[in-house]
Structure formats: structure tokens, C-alpha cells
Amino acid sequence: MSHDHDHDDENALRAEALEALLTEKGLVQPALVDAIVQRYEQDIGPMNGARAVARAWVDPEYKQRLLSDAWQAIGELGVTTGPELTPIVVLENTPAVHNVVVCTLCSCYPSSVLGLPPTWYKSPPYRSRVVREPRVVLGEMGVDVAPDVEVRVWDSSAEVRYMVLPERPAGTDGWSEERLASLVTRDAMIGVARPGVGDA
């Protein structure tokens, strides 16, 4: 334990020394390093999508905007979206409908809101099976959909991308948007998981 700690201290000192020296040489500026780290964290992770979901859970009017014009609504959160702006459609899960997203042709994915796609999203078995037997695939991934709930499978493409708006979990009354957003996983916005308290 203390052995690991010593290593960590040594690494921290070396990183600090490198940053100081590179800064003194004018090769980097600490504020720019901050901004770049933050950009990678946001671009790579699903936090933009999670924030939109949390806002929709607490603000019914925002939810309507998210469902009718997703880019406009996501832009309201201050998300800087790329120049490509492939149309994105947000699909609302309800007690009667469960949506799940796939790209049968390749791996189209709304990375500006969900970050990078998971490895399995690109796998041929997921891409073919979720269309043929969505309930079985969802069950294998830990989402049991009741027989009376309709499952809708949406095929992403170069023309349109999809993101699922999951149902707000029970037991989250009065939670802040930030706390709610922490429940919203990437998989929940693909439709292969449910956000749950204590299950983030």
C-alpha cells in the first residue's frame, strides 16, 4: 500500500516537474492543458446526453423540445456540437414502449452526445440479433421487457442517429439535475440498460 503510494508520489512529482519545465519553455500553458483535458473528457464520455436526459426529467417543456428538435434542445445546454450535425432523433421510453438503437450497416452512433461507442455496439452479433430477437438480446444484457411492452428497434444511419430517453427511475423525487444525470449511463441511452438508483 505505502509502496504504491510512494510510486504515485514519484509519478506526481515527475508530472509536476514536466509541466513546470514545459510551461517555462513556453511550450504549454496550464489553462490550455485544463481545457484540452476537459474537452477529451466531454467528447469521449456520454455526459452531454446524460445532461439532456436529466433536464427532460425535471422540465416537461424541455422534454417536448428534446423530442421535437433534439439538436436545438441539446444546444441549449451549451454543448458545442461538431460541424457535421447529422440529425438526431430522441426516442422516449414509456411504460408501453421500450426503444433500442442499433446500426445494422456499420456503427453509426451519436458520438457528440454519447461519446465513443462501446465495443459490442460494433459487433456483428449485436447488430444482427437485436433486430431479429430484441427481447432475447435485451434480456441477455440485463433488461427484461414485459410481454405487454412493445419493443421498437431503431436502425441508425448516416442520415439520422438515435438516442433513447429512458424513464426516470422511481425514488428520485426532488433530486437535482446533476444527481439525476449521474444515473444516466451510455447503455441506457442506447436502450440496453435502465437507469436505476444504486445501479449507475
Add this chain to the structure above:
Amino acid sequence: MPEAVLDWEGALSPPRRNGELVFDALWESRVFGLTMTLYEAGRFAWPEFRDRLIAEIAACGEDFHYWACWLRAFERLMADTGLCTRDAVDARVTVLAARPAGHDH
């Protein structure tokens, strides 16, 4: 897209949780940020760093600490390109380590 150069599968991919980058200590995110800042400024070509990262991870065996390997690869790259020599880093580490305990990070 900024993530284009990073590897996202296999041993070279950075630790992630729920798809997001995971840093367990501040220094890990700083050395990542230094690397990407200099890369984006055109100070080195990505394979120059990637090759060194591969070598460090290979040298560590199964139980490697990803960001420690990244740090060593970055140090080597800085030394080899002359952007920051190992002697200079060692000297600065000595100075930083001599600060009294409880100094302000």
C-alpha cells in the same frame, strides 16, 4: 475529432468507466493533457508517442499501471525530441521533493 488518434480497444486504450476517461489521480490527467496539448500543437507525430507507449506497456507485463506507462513514454518522447531532457526533469523533481511537507499543491 480529437479522439481520432487514441486507441480505444486493447491494452493501449485508456481506462474508462461508462465510456468516460478515468483518472484516479490528478497527475494522470495532467500528463494526459500535456501529451495531447503538445500533440495538437504539432510538436510530435502520434506514432512517435504511440510506439513508446507500446514499449512501456510491453515492458511492464500483465499487471501494468496504464498512466504510469503513459508518463514514462511521455518522458522518453520529451527526452528524445529534446523538448525536455531527463536531467532537467530529475533536477526539478529534486527541488519539488525538497519542499516542506504540507506545501500548497
